[in-house]
Amino acid sequence: MRRLELIALPGLPMVAAGDDLAALIEAGLARAGLALVEGDVLVLAQKIVSKAEGRSVALADVQPTPEAEALAARTGKDPRFVQLVLAESQRVVRARPGLLIVQHRLGFVSANAGIDQSNLGQEGHALLLPRDPDGSAAALAARFGCPVVISDSFGRAWRRGTVGVAIGAAGLPALWDLRGRPDLFGRTLQVSISGFADEIAASASLLQGQGAEAQPVVLVRGLAWDAPPNPAAELIRPESEDLFR
């Protein structure tokens, strides 16, 4: 029987700027008696990566531009927070009272450029996404000797509710092209490019939780793939080929 096991790493301490995140996680794995084996993938919630990388910003240090002030008035958000969102974004997709959807400089489309004020433990601070999530994943994967996915929760077009997605990946095909393979009956598969790392992030999200029980690190055991690795940047759909909007 093919099985997949997901294990939420217990007892990880609060992560602070400058922490050696890989060392913290390795210690957590050792305490839990978990030794990494072939095929294991570690999924890390974006928040702990961002915190370790010192991506927390004090709002008091932010000087909003007039553009940010105007958008803050439209959305009812703190102008300094909106300034951070704009500085991280290439364009505003939609703005409405209470909601600001942007395209992040790295291409992700999400609320507030992925910048978060919850689960932060520092009043008056906001936490930006890692500067280079694929680079962060690659560095962590090299330390662990296993593939790494950095996950976040994004809202979506057409469908309600947030789902886990991959904003960084290393050591596995974030986008897995299965085109040209035969289906069960020898016919070529029709739709066959899998958002593999997004599905991994979504599965981990079932354990990571979004509330008080948040578990930022999930070990996924039992995955199999047979395509070369590519980064989460491959998951960004170029506008020219986006027919789903």
Added chain:
Amino acid sequence: MRRLELIALPGLPMVAAGDDLAALIEAGLARAGLALVEGDVLVLAQKIVSKAEGRSVALADVQPTPEAEALAARTGKDPRFVQLVLAESQRVVRARPGLLIVQHRLGFVSANAGIDQSNLGQEGHALLLPRDPDGSAAALAARFGCPVVISDSFGRAWRRGTVGVAIGAAGLPALWDLRGRPDLFGRTLQVSISGFADEIAASASLLQGQGAEAQPVVLVRGLAWDAPPNPAAELIRPESEDLFR
């Protein structure tokens, strides 16, 4: 440690119209020595539900309308196939050579209204989505005595690659509203409506596969939730509140 286990049910026979799908799956569970326990969720690929419900259509029996003929010319698809897509849809979102994105009568936005010609085993046939996937899930959940998710793979706006999504659900909150709960630091969560059934479908998709190894039934063990059940229809985002397009 919080764990989640996913088990692909082995040895399920090819499903045909009129088959008692619940009985086939129960027999498969028994053969595999798997007894359902509290918290178990069964994820069924849409194809086997559609097949059991007799949703396979012979293209030879389809008479395309002039609208379907025109759209077939634009997309390079079989006019009879396009006719089936249109009959299942409320509107065409985008059409281009090789691609036809529509909004299904039930609200899902996907390629070809979820109608598939691969993995079908019947040349010249196409397989429609179940007539009422939430109803199908409810009937199956009643038989199994456990929650059921009916999954499919959809493309997405903004992101490349398909991911597993829930087109039917029963016995669990397909959309799980966590708003108002405290985060780790007692602050109210910001983004906190989870596409729970979509994440379950995405996790199962990691085992279901899309190629020759397709495993249409996945048992998910270890999930926890504390909200009342709602159907997959709740995952459809009303156009008026869709800021992600």
